[in-house]
Amino acid sequence: xxxxxxxxxxxxxxxxxxxxxxxxxxxxxxxxxxxxxxxxxxxxxxxxxxxxxxxxxxxxxxxxxxxxxxxxxxxxxxxxxxxxxxxxxxxxxxxxxxxxxxxxxxxxxxxxxxxxxxxxxxxxxxxxxxxxxxxxxxxxxxxxxxxxxxxxxxxxxxxxxxxxxxxxxxxxxxxxxxxxxxxxxxxxxxxxxxxxxxxxxxxxxxxxxxxxxxxxxxxxxxxxxxxxxxxxxxxxxxxxx
Numbered sequence: 001x002x003x004x005x006x007x008x009x010x011x012x013x014x015x016x017x018x019x020x021x022x023x024x025x026x027x028x029x030x031x032x033x034x035x036x037x038x039x040x041x042x043x044x045x046x047x048x049x050x051x052x053x054x055x056x057x058x059x060x061x062x063x064x065x066x067x068x069x070x071x072x073x074x075x076x077x078x079x080x081x082x083x084x085x086x087x088x089x090x091x092x093x094x095x096x097x098x099x100x101x102x103x104x105x106x107x108x109x110x111x112x113x114x115x116x117x118x119x120x121x122x123x124x125x126x127x128x129x130x131x132x133x134x135x136x137x138x139x140x141x142x143x144x145x146x147x148x149x150x151x152x153x154x155x156x157x158x159x160x161x162x163x164x165x166x167x168x169x170x171x172x173x174x175x176x177x178x179x180x181x182x183x184x185x186x187x188x189x190x191x192x193x194x195x196x197x198x199x200x201x202x203x204x205x206x207x208x209x210x211x212x213x214x215x216x217x218x219x220x221x222x223x224x225x226x227x228x229x230x231x232x233x234x235x236x237x238x239x240x241x
Contacts, residue, residue, distance in 0.1 A: 029065075030082050030231065032069045033069050081104060082102040085100075089122055089124040092209060101231060133204055134203055135202050136199070136202075137175065137201075138184070139198055140196065142195065145169060150192065159183055160174065161179075202234075206236050208238045209239055217239055221235065
């Protein structure tokens, strides 16, 4: 159950997300609206909306802002209709990239994504060109020093698929997406708080990039993540500082 060393990559990603805190609310609001429109405005009956609201609370979004956007999505208030679009492509060194967007203008979004890829050394691919290299999973990551035995016992009992110990001591719990919430709740009830808890696209294999290639890949990812319509970016690059 050994895994690649990824703790540094996780801390690096979290740091960059913190730097872009201004965009976080915008992305969460879009996620809330799409989740509520597709699954209804009752968070008790809509797991995707529950997860989006959890993200909103973690980002200190006021309750009335959350409610207003749920109401917009369910037709109680006038709002914008967003559609979800996924793009796939290649970055530096052939690294695989998935870009999930929410947009009210598909033509604008694809033009911006294609421009970012082509200008910064990547290539936009066709649908399905890289998605097979990722698995849709619930992922919970615990800091080095967390009790592996306790995490494994609680997680597997709650329905997790696997527990992976990283080379530098981080512990990764993997679940099927429908089991994510139950496993997360069980771990937190046992006093085990993850550093990362999300339903994500996890790369099955990684490509290590260092030096100039690592810098170019990070620049490409930064440009894509900064696009207004981009919600999430997944890739399989292990980027060395």
